[in-house]
Amino acid sequence: MKRTGTIIVLLVIVISSLIGIYWIWQKDQEDPIEYAAEQPETKTIVKETVATGSIVPKEEVNIKPNISGVIDKIHVEAGEFVKAGDLIAEIKVVPNVSSLTNAKNSIDQARNAVQTAKLALDNQESIYKRQKQLFDKGVVAANDFDLAQNAYNNALQRYKQEQVNLRGAQQNYDILRTGTTSGSLGKYAQTAIRSTVDGMVLDVPVKEGNQVIEANNFNEGTSIAVIADINKMIFEGKVDESEVGKIKEGLPLKITVGAYDNQKYDAVLDYIAPKGVEENGAIQFAIKGTLKAPEENKTNSFIRAGLSANASIILDQRTDVLAIKEALVQYDNETKKPFVEIQTGDQQFQRKEVELGLSDGIFVEIKSGISKDDAIKVWNPLKAPQGRGGYNG
Incomplete structure (x- = not known):
């Protein structure tokens, strides 16, 4: 029995030795772990x-008509440069029968008012002249003469006002009928649409034959062209x-x-x-x-x-600063302070704490801790350990 126990112990020792030798042989067949190293760079880091x-x-100007009608002719195309005052388009006015009738009636009423005012003026003028002759002879009092003179002046003023009203009615009729008129209103009511600014024509949203509406208190009007600098x-x-x-x-x-x-x-x-x-x-x-x-x-x-x-x-920027890839930075598990590993020899590295600055998500500024000549360990190994007979994809 004693001899059998000794044999068993020897066998266990031999088998253990063989397993140890085989394990050491397997480790010798594995490829060593290799790490690359990168040097810091001088970079401009921008956080954005x-x-x-x-x-x-910045500013778009919509050219709109000041009178309703139909586009008769368009003189510009998108992409052209224009100056203030250049002709953009021409409008042909389509008269409204009802409006024309009302405007014609207004002319007749204004003409009648002028005639009535003229008769009143002639009458007051006769009275004024007669009173003046009597005043010069000393027959009438100065007070009576002043009353006659004031009445004449009022009649003259009323006559002139009625003439102005008549011209206004005629101009309104001309605008409704043709789209333009002579006199002081001519610059406001025209069938020729002109640019109000210098710039490029970005868009001409209307075509010849389209109806357009003037801008007023109840309608923003039809855009004939869009111009911008x-x-x-x-x-x-x-x-x-x-x-x-x-x-x-x-x-x-x-x-x-x-x-x-x-x-x-x-x-x-x-x-x-x-x-x-x-x-x-x-x-x-x-x-x-x-x-x-x-x-x-x-x-x-x-x-x-x-x-x-x-x-x-x-948002922030650092120009020509020492920087490394943010992936090279490690953080201490306890202190949470950043550090890197500096290469000191062949596959030998030494830990160094660093002070970080601005980061753009890829590179991070290094304020202190390392120099430009240091080589920093890249944590992804170049060659991972694996068995000689294993799969190496």
Whole structure:
């Protein structure tokens, strides 16, 4: 029995030795873990938020008629440049029979009023002349003469006023019939529609033969053309409520227009809506940014109104600072302080605490702790450990 126990112990020792030798052999066949290292860079780090929107003119002018009628001829097309006073379109007036009849009746009434005032004036003039002769001879008192003179002056004034009313009635009739008139009202009522500003014609929403309505207190009128100064463009967009607290007027913008190979334009944020609007369950705030002049943007690209664009709002910026990829930074489990591992030899690294600055989500500013010449451990190994016979995809 004693001999059997000894044999069993020896067998266990031999088997354990063989297992240990085999395990060591397996470990020797595995590939070692290798880590790469990266050096810090000098970079400009920009912290920004992005708003989506479009490019629109800062000021658009709708050219509207001051008289209703039918478009007889259009003299411009979208894309043309015009100056203030240039002819845009001509309107042919279609008279309203009822209005014409009323205007004609007004002329007749005004003409009758003029005739009545003329008879009264002639009568007062005769009385005035007779009283003057008697006053000169000392027959009538000065008081009676003054009464006659005042009556004559009043009759003359009434006659002149009725003549003005007659001219007004005639001009009103001419406007209703032809769309224009002579005299002081001619500059207000015309069939020729002219531009009121310098700029580019963005749109001509009417065609020849279309009816148009004049602008008045009850109707905004028909737009014949839309004109804007394309050198004064703005970005209109929206930002989420989570970002609106981080921005303020005066911040620089970088406008990216996808239609022009993602070309960027400089702008300045000059408006943030005081009230948000709910869209798809989120509160959005409207913003506006004025694009700098083409010569300031150093581009000759013609920015078309209505193009979709993205605005990068620069919240903070650090220029030419020491930076590393944020993925290289580790945090202590207890102190939560950031640190990196600096390469000291072949696959040998030493831990160093660092002070971080501004981050853009990819790179982070290093204020202290390492130098530009240090090599920092990349935590993703170049070669993972695996058995010699294992699958290596």
